[in-house]
Each structure stands twice: as structure tokens, then as C-alpha cells.
Amino acid sequence: MFGNIGNRDFYPKWNETPPTSGTYRSIFKWGAPDQFKHPNRRLFQMIKETFAMTDADFKNRMKEGNEPVKCAVPVKLSSDQIAVFKNIAGESNVSTDDYQRVRYSNGKTMEEAMLLRNQLVGNVADVVVHPRTIEDIHAIVLYCNDQKIPLYVYGGGSSVNFGVQCTKGGVTLVMQTHMNKVIELNETNHTITVEAGMMGPDYEAALNEAVQRFNTKHSYTGGHFPQSFEYSSVGGWISTWGSGQQSSYYGDACDLVMSQEYVTPQGTFKTLDYPATATGPKLNDIMKGSEGAFGVLVRVTMKIFRYLPQNRNRFAFIFPDWSSAVNATREISQGQFGMPSVLRISDAEETDVALKLYGIEGSVLDQAIKLKGFKPHERCLCIGHTEGEGYFSRNVKKKVRLICNENSGMFLTGLPVKNWEHGRYKDPYLREDLNDYGIMIDTLEAGVTWDNIHNLHQGVRSFVKKRPKTICMTHASHFYPQGTNLYFIFIARMSDINEYKDFQKGMIDNIAKFGGSLSHHHGVGKMIAPWMEEHLGTQQMDVLRALKHHFDPNGIMNPGGTMGLDLSPDMRRYLK
Numbered sequence: 001m002f003g004n005i006g007n008r009d010f011y012p013k014w015n016e017t018p019p020t021s022g023t024y025r026s027i028f029k030w031g032a033p034d035q036f037k038h039p040n041r042r043l044f045q046m047i048k049e050t051f052a053m054t055d056a057d058f059k060n061r062m063k064e065g066n067e068p069v070k071c072a073v074p075v076k077l078s079s080d081q082i083a084v085f086k087n088i089a090g091e092s093n094v095s096t097d098d099y100q101r102v103r104y105s106n107g108k109t110m111e112e113a114m115l116l117r118n119q120l121v122g123n124v125a126d127v128v129v130h131p132r133t134i135e136d137i138h139a140i141v142l143y144c145n146d147q148k149i150p151l152y153v154y155g156g157g158s159s160v161n162f163g164v165q166c167t168k169g170g171v172t173l174v175m176q177t178h179m180n181k182v183i184e185l186n187e188t189n190h191t192i193t194v195e196a197g198m199m200g201p202d203y204e205a206a207l208n209e210a211v212q213r214f215n216t217k218h219s220y221t222g223g224h225f226p227q228s229f230e231y232s233s234v235g236g237w238i239s240t241w242g243s244g245q246q247s248s249y250y251g252d253a254c255d256l257v258m259s260q261e262y263v264t265p266q267g268t269f270k271t272l273d274y275p276a277t278a279t280g281p282k283l284n285d286i287m288k289g290s291e292g293a294f295g296v297l298v299r300v301t302m303k304i305f306r307y308l309p310q311n312r313n314r315f316a317f318i319f320p321d322w323s324s325a326v327n328a329t330r331e332i333s334q335g336q337f338g339m340p341s342v343l344r345i346s347d348a349e350e351t352d353v354a355l356k357l358y359g360i361e362g363s364v365l366d367q368a369i370k371l372k373g374f375k376p377h378e379r380c381l382c383i384g385h386t387e388g389e390g391y392f393s394r395n396v397k398k399k400v401r402l403i404c405n406e407n408s409g410m411f412l413t414g415l416p417v418k419n420w421e422h423g424r425y426k427d428p429y430l431r432e433d434l435n436d437y438g439i440m441i442d443t444l445e446a447g448v449t450w451d452n453i454h455n456l457h458q459g460v461r462s463f464v465k466k467r468p469k470t471i472c473m474t475h476a477s478h479f480y481p482q483g484t485n486l487y488f489i490f491i492a493r494m495s496d497i498n499e500y501k502d503f504q505k506g507m508i509d510n511i512a513k514f515g516g517s518l519s520h521h522h523g524v525g526k527m528i529a530p531w532m533e534e535h536l537g538t539q540q541m542d543v544l545r546a547l548k549h550h551f552d553p554n555g556i557m558n559p560g561g562t563m564g565l566d567l568s569p570d571m572r573r574y575l576k
Contacts, residue, residue, distance in 0.1 A: 243520065243521035291563055440500060457486055471490065
């Protein structure tokens with residue numbers, strides 16, 4: 001189709017060397033240093049054909065970022081100020097070395113990775129502090145407020161919206177190092193209280209092993225499993241209004257919050273942990289999703305659920321087209337018989353990629369799909385599983401199967417789901433492989449109501465497809481009776497950072513233009529902030545700014561554009 005693309009037996013020698021400690025790559029590489037996931041041969045062949053690349057294009061990698069980190073940005077705080085932080089948190093928990101300053105001032109956006117590959121360091125903290133206790137944090141916040149020193153919070157570091165970028169220098173608090181303990185598991189109330197820096201795997205392990213660790217009658221689960229689960233913190237889930245891959249059953253992160261404890265420049269407080277109360281607007285709700293702009297989240301009390309993996313029932317269906325898949329999942333979401341814990345539909349373009357990625361293409365199952373008349377470039381995949389009490393789980397699967405059958409869906413067994421589960425946290429590892437050869441992969445997502453889903457899907461895809469040789473995969477994975485989300489994954493051969501930034505801004509423009517929310521579960525950060533005023537309106541933004549001024553009158557908490565709270569009209573226009 002694109003001429004001579006080379007030998008079909010050729011397969012690149014992907015990088016399988018863990019990045020050296022202290023290098024740029026050790027910062028921007030996703031996940032564990034010694035873990036990798038490479039495009040399988042079918043996916044690689046598709047990429048090569050789509051981008052008209054030859055074998056020669058995969059012989060030499062681009063800049064890999066293997067150089068030691070160097071930071072030319074001078075430390076602006078005085079030695080006396082740094083000494084105060086050492087006195088508060090201990091000398092070993094305070095650092096001004098180049099590597100820590102850069103590492104803890106960068107998240108996982110594509111733009112940050114592209115800059116670090118080219119040894120470009122921009123907005124970094126002056127000093128990195130690893131607080132040990134709430135008392136440490138309280139003293140640091142008071143001192144920073146008195147000295148008007150900017151203060152940022154770093155949880156797991158998986159931010160994809162410049163959420164941890166230290167735009168104005170100052171201090172970064174790294175929560176995961178010490179603030180990572182279980183405070184209490186209350187089996188009577190089905191709640192757990194933990195420090196905000198606790199990482200996802202540690203949180204879930206504590207609940208799964210509750211019988212052994214806390215002498216409970218049952219094992220438990222938190223029910224929150226974002227794709228960043230292995231490298232995100234409990235506090236980060238709440239601060240960004242996160243959503244896990246099983247949210248359709250358990251709820252989004254903020255649905256799981258019972259109580260929060262904050263340290264702000266105006267003081268420390270803990271919200272009440274009643275399951276329901278009628279005492280005016282809830283501060284507990286106001287603080288959710290505040291992205292460190294109001295204060296430092298130090299402890300959270302979360303809902304927990306009985307851990308019943310033996311009752312999981314997997315299912316997968318193939319639909320003739322996107323409309324059929326959407327109709328089926330809407331009927332499931334509005335059926336009032338309970339929800340699957342995982343429910344996910346892929347549009348036609350993502351389905352073609354998913355069948356390659358999950359090892360279905362070319363299999364007996366794939367042959368059966370084609371024999372039944374489900375056509376490539378039109379068919380759409382649905383995967384999911386149910387859980388909970390045994391009868392409930394079986395009944396939900398039964399109802400799902402009936403609705404999918406009524407919408408022309410073909411049952412595919414649970415194999416695609418098992419294959420997806422096996423790699424559910426590994427797909428982001430593909431990014432570095434592709435970036436090594438000048439191929440960019442990134443995501444944007446939006447919430448949408450059912451009556452607007454096709455308008456948003458078609459509108460954003462139309463923009464992406466105007467750029468030649470660009471992949472645009474879309475799925476919905478978080479379901480509500482009133483709507484869902486659309487998660488756009490775009491892949492392009494693009495190594496120029498300015499071209500990438502213009503393209504990304506165009507996508508955000510079109511998400512807003514066609515009626516999607518600016519974010520569904522990634523948060524706003526500083527990346528999407530310029531669109532917030534137009535999206536929410538000045539009246540609502542004024543309320544958020546009033547809250548910001550109350551909690552943080554000197555503007556020290558995560559300044560420099562977070563959620564658009566401190567962006568002037570001129571700066572909004574410039575950044576857009």
C-alpha cells in the first residue's frame with residue numbers, strides 16, 4: 001500500500017536495558033526500570049505500514065536520554081532557608097541535587113518526555129523535601145507561607161497534565177517516601193485510613209491481606225485500579241478526581257472518599273466521616289480534585305469492599321459497528337440490575353489494534369468472527385467482567401449477555417478479557433519503544449452524555465484524521481446511566497515538539513467544541529488550565545478562586561497555572 005516497507009520477518013531490536021540511575025531516561029521511562037513491553041509482530045507490521053516506514057527506519061534509535069541529568073537552573077532559595085527545611089525534616093530528607101530536582105518536578109506527559117530526551121530542563125523545584133510526618137508538613141507549610149515560597153506536592157509522579165511541574169520553583173514535597181502507612185482499618189464501618197503517599201499496590205495488598213495483617217474476618221479490596229495503579233498514590237487519585245478501570249461498579253476515586261485531612265496555609269482540618277449528613281455544602285466534596293492548589297492532603301479515609309475474586313465472571317463480545325456497541329452499553333448502564341466491574345468498548349480503529357495486541361488476530365476465534373460477517377474496520381470489541389456476591393455477579397453477566405445479543409453482539413468467551421488483564425498495566429511501556437524511533441503516542445479523555453457521544457467521537461476523530469498517517473483509537477471505559485467517557489489515543493510519526501504541542505492543543509479545542517468535558521479522570525493540572533474559564537464560565541471560576549484565596553491567601557500552593565486559578569486572560573490566550 002505504501003511501497004516497499006521491507007522484510008516482513010524483520011523485527012527491531014527493542015531496548016531492554018534498564019536505564020542507568022541518574023539519567024534522563026530513568027526519569028521519563030514508564031514504570032519499573034527493568035520491565036518492558038514491546039509491540040508484537042502484528043502490531044509492529046501495522047505501525048510500519050501506517051507510517052510508511054522501512055526496516056531502515058528501525059535500525060537506529062533517536063536520542064534515548066541516557067546522559068546523566070544536569071540542571072542549569074540555579075537554586076533561588078538561600079542557604080538559611082534550606083537549613084530551615086533540614087531542621088524540620090532531617091538533613092537526609094532534603095536535597096538540592098540536580099537529579100532529585102528534575103525527577104520530582106516532572107510527570108509523565110509526552111511533552112516532558114520529549115524535552116528530557118533532548119536534555120532540556122525547564123521548571124524545577126529549588127529544593128526537594130521528603131516529609132516524615134504531618135507535623136513536618138505543617139511546619140513546612142507555615143514557613144513557606146511566611147516566606148512566600150511556592151510549594152508543590154509529588155505523590156506517585158504519574159501526572160499527565162503538568163500537575164507536578166514546579167512552574168515557579170520553590171519546594172516539592174515528596175509524599176511517597178515516608179507518608180505511606182495504614183493508620184486504621186475499620187472492619188465494622190468498612191473503611192480504611194491511610195497516609196496520602198501510600199502507593200496503589202501497597203494499598204491494595206494491605207486490603208487483600210487484611211486477615212493476616214489486621215486480624216479481620218474478611219479480605220478486602222479498594223476497588224480502584226487506574227492504568228497508573230502501580231505508580232500512583234492514594235492521595236493523587238483523590239487530588240486529580242481519578243477513575244479506575246473498575247469504576248463502573250466501585251465508583252470513581254472521589255466516590256470512595258469518606259474523609260480527608262489537609263494542611264493548608266490557613267490551618268489544618270479533617271472532614272467528618274459520616275456516610276451522609278445534611279449540614280450544608282460538604283467541605284469533603286469541595287476539597288476533592290483540588291490538585292494541591294488549596295493545601296496538602298495528608299490522610300484519607302476510604303470505603304472498602306469484600307475481596308471476592310472467585311466470583312469474577314468474564315465476558316467479551318464483538319459488535320458489527322460502534323453504534324451497536326454504544327447502544328448495548330447504554331442499555332446495560334441504565335438496566336438497574338447492577339453493573340459489571342469492568343466494561344469497555346473500543347471503536348473500529350482501536351478494535352483492529354486490540355485484536356493484534358491481545359493475540360486474537362489470526363486465531364481460531366478471529367476466523368469465527370470473520371465467518372459471522374463482522375468486518376475489519378467496522379467491528380467493535382467489548383470486554384468486561386462482573387464481580388461481587390456470587391449470585392449477583394452471575395446475574396449481571398446473564399443480563400449483559402442478553403442485552404449484547406439483542407444488539408447483534410457475538411459472544412467471544414472470556415479469552416480477550418484474560419489477555420487484557422494480563423497486560424492492563426503494561427501498555428504504557430510501549431511508549432518508550434515507539435518514541436525511540438520517532439513515533440509519538442499520547443492520550444486525551446473527556447466525559448460525555450449519551451446523547452452527544454457520537455457527535456464528540458466523530459468530531460475529534462475528524463480533526464485527528466485530517467493529519468495524514470495518524471492513528472486515532474477510542475474507547476469508553478467508565479459508565480454511568482447518564483453517559484460515559486471517551487478516551488482518545490493518538491499515534492503519529494512526530495518528533496518535533498512544537499508540531500506535537502499544536503496538534504495536542506487542536507485536539508483539546510475540538511473536545512471542547514464538540515461538547516466533551518475537558519477531562520474525565522486525568523485532572524486539569526497546568527496543561528488544560530487555559531481552557532477552564534471558557535469551559536466552566538467566569539461565575540464558577542470565581543467560586544474556585546475565592547476558595548483558593550481563602551485556603552491559600554499568598555498563592556503558594558501549586559502556583560503557576562494549576563486549574564487556571566492564577567492565569568490572567570492574556571496568559572490564557574498565550575498558552576492556548
